Amino acid sequence: MKKLSRQALINDSRRQFLVGSAAVAGGGLAVGLPFGWGDTQAQSAAGASPLEVNAWVVIKPDDNCVIRIARSEMGQGTRTGLAQLVAEELECDWKKVPTEYPTPGESHARKRVWGEFSTGGSRGIRISHDYVRRGGAAARIILIQAAASQWKVPADQLTVSNGVITHAASKRSTTYGKVAAAAAKLTPPDPASITLRDPKLWKVAGKPLKRLDTAGKVNGSQMYSIDLKLPGMLHAAVKDCPVFGGTLKSFDAAKIAGRPGVQRVFAIKNRTVVVVADTWWHAKSALDALPIEWDGGSNATRSSATIDAHLKEGLTAAEAYAGRDEGNTLKAIEGAAKKIEAVYSTPFLAHVCMEPMNCTARVSADRAEVRVPTQNGEASHAAMSEESGLPLDKCEVYKQDLDGGFGRRGGNQDFTRMAIAIAKEFPGTPIKMIWSREEDIAHDFYRPVSQCRLAAGLDESDKLVGLHLRVSGQSINAFQNPALIKDGKDDRQLQGYWAKPGDAQLGYSVPNLLIEYAMRNSHVPVGTWRGxxxxxxxxxxxxxxxxxxxxxxxxxxEFRRALMQSHPKHLAVLNAAAERAGWGKPLPVGVHRGIAQFMGYGSYSATVAEVSVSPQGAVKVHRMVFALDYGHAVNPDQIAAQVEGSAAYGLSATFHEEIIIKDGRVETANFHNYPVMRLAEMPKVETVIVPSFDFWGGVGEPTICVVGPAVLNAIYAATGKPVRSLPVRNVKLV
Amino acid sequence: MWVIREQIGLTGTKFGCGVALCGACSVHLNGEVVRSCSIPIANIKATDRIVTIEGLSPASSHPVQKARADLDVPQCGYCQSGQIMAAAALLRKKPTPTDQDIDEAMTNICRCGTYQSIRAAVHRAAQATAAPAAPRKPAA
Incomplete structure (x- = not known):
């Protein structure tokens, strides 16, 4: 192994730190540089730079084709996938494709030329593939036209490959970089008139190309929002009222007077205490030492037990919204030869992105700016405008790549609002606000708690004649978008049970089917959590x-297959998973299989899990085989990575994760009592992609919904006892 | 950790939990992997040698880094510095680790769930190190 021969010494007065000199020159310098606001992203997009061929493509004289990506990259590979789609039509050299984020402020000024920025609901590629491909194609067409005009030949006599335009008849060639300036002056073609390449003929898209953003992630140089350093920047540590809906009673600033580096201690919105200091360590240490009294109000009496009781009542309440009511289900079950009943429950969950919530903001009298890891740059833009009181054109968002989002950093811009509120107290000074892990877990928008009561009836020949399913639980829309619920009908909570094809359709046909939702809300904030x-x-x-x-x-x-004959796409992935997994073939002693299929985000997923349960009740998941139909697969390797990641996120929830509410607040604090899955528990994951090329489905979320049930079904096969309550760690299996 | 991040300015070492549970802040202290968030600066002696991700190799050339890049392991990448430091320390002690060795040594949290690729990359780095390499010129 190579020795660390290139060492440099950095003195911090008394102690010596050894770091690689190369890294100091690279990473160290980058950190120390004054990060101007807006100097690293799509500044070239401000106005229309001469080399901007169109909104999606900027070509540099050295033939680098900068591809603009409006969606956020948070590890899911959307940057690379979208760039592949643009490059496929652009016919540029894939080795010369840097990417950049346009900013929401520029988008606002240019009438949303980049469409939506929202990166959630597994929509990053499936919703934007058409217009980004047309953007790439439009750029190619005018680049070729520019060369044709220059050579005075018809454009259809030219060919292009890897950014080199050739006129075979006259043996002339040129490059995109050379004709870009002329092309930028041409009138672009009507996007609707463009014929896109048949995906079956793709050369760049659809291929397992390597990610564009790996290099900085293996040497520490990738900058996340939490790493930013700006001249004159101050740091904020915060503590929000731990009881949701509670308020601040008092704090004793005198107790931390004179602590090093502390600039100010103050409260915002009568519920958040803020310490601003020269470093975050100084701010956080002072905040930890600050005596604070809270008034929890009426919510302080609520707990997981009271919330569970509220939900339990909903399972049998007279009133519920019937999302689907086909046939006469209650009667069919009543008259069935066999009846099966069960009640399931699942807890609140936190997202726990590895980088705790943070945002850096600067607000002055006529300008507000944030650098923020956000899943939705436009939502950040709107939130900062509201919070700062400045119009959108005086606000700007500089996005940083996220350290994961999982639904935490989309519509809920609480971190952006909080950073702006703090920065308003320090006009002109950049403030980097970072939450502690404890604050991050205590103030999430949690995966809602829910319970489910199910009943089924089988006739004499053991055919399913009726299925009644009622979910009782907290509604995400009720908390975030109440206007979306009409007359108490919240279909979103029944996602995956829908009759309508295309997005999250139930894959079974049951003659008598009743699917209900009883909305039972709590005081706990809820939101979108992967899947x-x-x-x-x-x-x-x-x-x-x-x-x-x-x-x-x-x-x-076999039981599923019989119910799925009218749902061929659901059935195809189920069969593909079963076949690859060797369903029905012998397994090692003690290993059992479980299977599950479900649909979400426009894609079809199925998986087979191989699981053993020890005599002591310890579970080991050995292998999971997934089969998926996403319609079009833009980057198979990144799809496999998302499947593996979904497996880990889903297994973590299945076995470990649970947010406990006590005295109105989250009792769970950090990874010691919010355990998450680690490497040793990771099964071998295999991914079978079943592309059908007749629709565009999402990738990041669809597979998570089959992870838990397949594993639980394998445990059921192993022990003979169904597991009906999560997480598994709370359940005595044997 | 905060001295490394805020005073020295080497931000490759990450803040994840602050209580030594997630491993995002892993560095090498005298050749051993440690979780820097829970080591007060007062406990560091003048003779101690600390290596962060930035100092692991020139130009990302450590076999663990090369294997991660070759296999496109990172998703968001936030935990990867700590994961790489843990893997590098493991390989120094056990040049050809078994799966069980990896299970025991690689306890850092990755919320993106890159665990399967991390395991593959540790094995790949071990193979690359074990394979007879052509003589290399010392780094300039």
Whole structure:
């Protein structure tokens, strides 16, 4: 192994730190540089630079084709995938494709030329593939036209490959970099008139190309928002009222007077205490030493037990919204030869992105700016405008790549609002606000708690004649978008059970089907968590399906197949997973299989899990085989990475994660009592992609909804007892 | 950790939990991997040698870094510095680790769930190190 021969010494007065000199010259300098606001992203986009061929493509004289990416990169690979789609049509040299984020302020000024920025709901590629491909194609067309005009030949006599335009007849060639300036002056073609390349002929898209953003992630040089350093910047540590809806009573600033570096101690919105200091360590240490009294108000009496009781009442309440009511389900079950009943429950969950919530803001009398890891730059833009009181054109968002989002950093811009509110107290000074991990877990928008009561009826031949499913739980829309709920009908909570094809359709046909939702809200803030309602609804439906199959004395795969004949795409992935996993073939002693299928975000997912349960009740997940139909696969390697990541996120929730509410607040504090999955528990994950090329489905979320149920069904196969409550760590298995 | 990040300005070492549970802040202290968030600066002696991700190798050339890049392991990348420091320390002690060795040594949290690729990259780095390499010129 290479020795660390190149060492430099950095003195911090008394102690010596050894660091690589190369890194200091690279990473160290980058950190120390004055990060101007807006100097690292799409500044070239401000106005229309001469080399901006169109909104999506900027070509440099050295033939580098800068591709603009409006969606956020948070690890899911959207940057690379979208760049592949643009490059596919652009016919540029893939080795010369840097990317950049346009800013929401520029987008606002240019009438949303980049469309939406929202990066959630697994929409990054499936919603924007058409217009970004047209953007790439339009750029190619005018670049070729510019060369044709220069050579005075018809454009259709020219060919292009890797950014080199050739006129074979006259043996002339030129490059994109040379004709870009002329092309930028041409009138672009009508996007609707462009014929896009048939995806089956793709050369760049659809291929397992390497990510564009790996290099900085293996040497520490990748800058996250939390790493920013700006001249004159101050640091803020915050403590929000731990009881949701509570207020600040008092704090004793005298107790931390004179602590090093502390500039100010103050409260915002009568519920958040802020310490601003020269470093975050100084701010956080002072905040920890600050005596604070809170008034929890009426919510302080609420707990997980009171919330659970509220939900339990909803399971049998007279009133509920019937999302689907087909046939006469109650009567069918009542008259069935066999009845099967069960109640399932799933807890609140936190997102726990590795980088705790943070945002850097600077506000002056006529300008507000943030640098923020956000899943939705436009939502950040709107939030900062509201909070600062400045119009959108006086506000700007500089996005940083996220350290994961998982739904935490999209519509809820609480971190942006808080940073702006703090920065308003220090006009002109950049303020970097960082939450502690404890604050991050205590103030999330949690995956909502829910319970589910299920009943099924089998006839004499063990055919399913009726299925009644009622979810009782907290509504995300009720908390975030109440206007989306009409007359108490919140279909979103029934995601995955829908009859309508295309997005999250139930893959079973049952003659008598009643699917209900009883809204039972709590005081706890809730929001989108990877997979949103499919991750719970998948558990309820798919675990209960195994219970019914067992009651019918049938193999879980065969039982499902019989119900799925009218849903060929659902069935195809189920069959593909079963085939690859070797369903029905012998397994090592003690290993059992479980299967599940579900649909979400426009994509079809199925998985088979191989699991063993020790005599002491310890579970080991050995292998998971996923099969997926996303319609179009833009980068198979990144899809596989998302499947593996979904497996880990889903297994973590299945086995470990649970937010406990006590005295109105989150009792769970850090990874010691919010354990998450680690490497040793990771099973071998295999991914089978079943592309059908007739739709565009999402990738980041769809597979999470089958992870839990497949594993739980395998545990059921191993122990003979269904697991109906998560996380598994709370359940005595043997 | 905060001295490394805020005073020295080497931000490759990350803040994840502040209580030595996630490993994002892992560095090498005298060749051993440690979680720097829970080591007060007062405990560091003048003779101690600390290596952060920035100092692991010139030009990302450590076999662990090369394997991560070759296999496109990182997703968001935030935990990767700590993961790489943990893997580098493991390989120094056990040049050809078993899966069980990796399970025991690689306890850092990755919320993106890159664990399968991390395991593959540790094995790949071990193979690259074990393979007879052509003589290299010492770094300039």
């Amino acid at each position: 949103v309602n499919t991750n719970q609804n998948g558990v309820y439906m798919e675990c209960f399906m195994d219970e019914i199959a067992r009651a019918a004395g049938k193999d879980p795969l």
